[in-house]
Amino acid sequence: MCKSFDPFPYELKPDHETLPIGTKLWRMHSSKRPAHEFRQFSPESGGRFDGSAGDEYACLYVAKDRSTALAETLLRTLDYDPRTSSRLVQRAAIAGKSLSAMRTRCELLVVPLISAEQLAAVCQDARLLEGEGTTYYCEQTRPWSKNIRSQDHDIMGLLWQSKRNQPRHALVLFEDRCRAHHHQPLELVEDDESIPDLGSEAGIEMVNRLLQPLRAAIAPAETSPPWADSA
Numbered sequence: 001m002c003k004s005f006d007p008f009p010y011e012l013k014p015d016h017e018t019l020p021i022g023t024k025l026w027r028m029h030s031s032k033r034p035a036h037e038f039r040q041f042s043p044e045s046g047g048r049f050d051g052s053a054g055d056e057y058a059c060l061y062v063a064k065d066r067s068t069a070l071a072e073t074l075l076r077t078l079d080y081d082p083r084t085s086s087r088l089v090q091r092a093a094i095a096g097k098s099l100s101a102m103r104t105r106c107e108l109l110v111v112p113l114i115s116a117e118q119l120a121a122v123c124q125d126a127r128l129l130e131g132e133g134t135t136y137y138c139e140q141t142r143p144w145s146k147n148i149r150s151q152d153h154d155i156m157g158l159l160w161q162s163k164r165n166q167p168r169h170a171l172v173l174f175e176d177r178c179r180a181h182h183h184q185p186l187e188l189v190e191d192d193e194s195i196p197d198l199g200s201e202a203g204i205e206m207v208n209r210l211l212q213p214l215r216a217a218i219a220p221a222e223t224s225p226p227w228a229d230s231a
Contacts, residue, residue, distance in 0.1 A: 010123040012151045017159060019108040024189065025062040025171070026069040028099050031197065035100035036060070036186040038175035046134055048141045049158055049172045055146040058175035060186075064168065066099060066193060067210045071164040075216055077132060087216040094198035094207065094218065101191040106182035110157040110171060111148060122148055129160050149174070156181070165214065 027035045038058040041051040051057040063069040074094070078087045112118050119125050124144060131140060145158065157173040178185035195203045208217045 008147045008150070010147075012122045012148060014111040014122050014148055014152050014155070015118045016155070017110050017112045019104055019110060021104055021107055023064075023104045023108070024191075025064060025102050025104070025186070026066050026099065027060070027062045027102065028069050028073045028097055028198070031096050031098045034188060035098070036102045036188055038173075046137070047172070048129075048137050049145040050137070050142055052138070052142040052146050055149060057149075057177075060173045060175070061170065062102075062173065063162065063170050067214070068162050068165040068168045068170060069099060070207060070210055071214060071216075072162055072170050074211070075164045075214065078216070080215070085215070087214070088219040089207075089211075089216060090219055091199065091204075091221065094203070097198045099195040099198060099207075101189040101194050102186045103189045104185065105187050106178075106185050108156045108173065108178065108185065109154055110159045110173075111152070111155050113158060113160040114169070129163065145172075149177075156185075 029035050029037075038060045039045070039047075040058045041056040043053075045051075047059065047061060050059055061072065063072060074089045075087060078089065080086060081088050111122070113122070113124070113129065116125065119128060122144065128141060128144060131137075148158070149155065154177075155174075156177040157171055159169055159171045162168050162170045173185075195206050197203045198207055204218045211217055
């Protein structure tokens with residue numbers, strides 16, 4: 001079970017930022033589900049700012065651009081391959097996945113966690129965004145999200161600098177708060193830059209183009225094992 005601060009000892013004074021109506025957001029998601037469908041709370045869920053016991057909200061992780069949406073999902077803890085000096089993403093990671101655009105239908109009030117001052121406003125520093133892994137999320141980041149929400153009932157999400165595509169931004173949106181202001185806060189957008197099938201030949205080509213500046217690519221279909229050259 002995730003850590004609980006009971007009682008929470010800090011008085012938070014979070015900054016606010018408003019995403020205007022019509023803001024385009026991007027999400028990598030299962031092709032079986034629409035991009036704007038919030039992921040329901042689960043004790044086993046793995047997101048940094050997912051819900052926790054006592055605040056079991058559904059959430060949605062998005063980005064303002066395509067490369068960040070891909071990087072936040074595909075490049076987590078991925079090391080460089082010494083043979084290629086690139087990060088190789090296994091094809092299984094994109095099988096059955098899509099990259100889709102959506103648009104906000106109402107103003108979304110979020111808490112920015114970008115600058116040192118914005119982090120200090122919630123009694124935190126950069127460590128909140130640097131730690132990785134389910135244990136760290138459970139003991140640190142999810143309880144902090146819970147307590148930011150408990151002291152600011154108007155916010156609909158959090159915004160922070162992507163670790164995998166600095167200085168661009170990643171966001172998490174809270175379903176309960178978003179729907180309190182608009183029954184359907186997001187709508188799907190038909191966009192020529194969407195990728196309906198990341199695992200297709202055209203999809204892989206586009207993903208590689210987007211990830212190339214980050215020195216990452218989808219692994220070739222058949223990669224020789226490292227011992228092949230010495231066989």
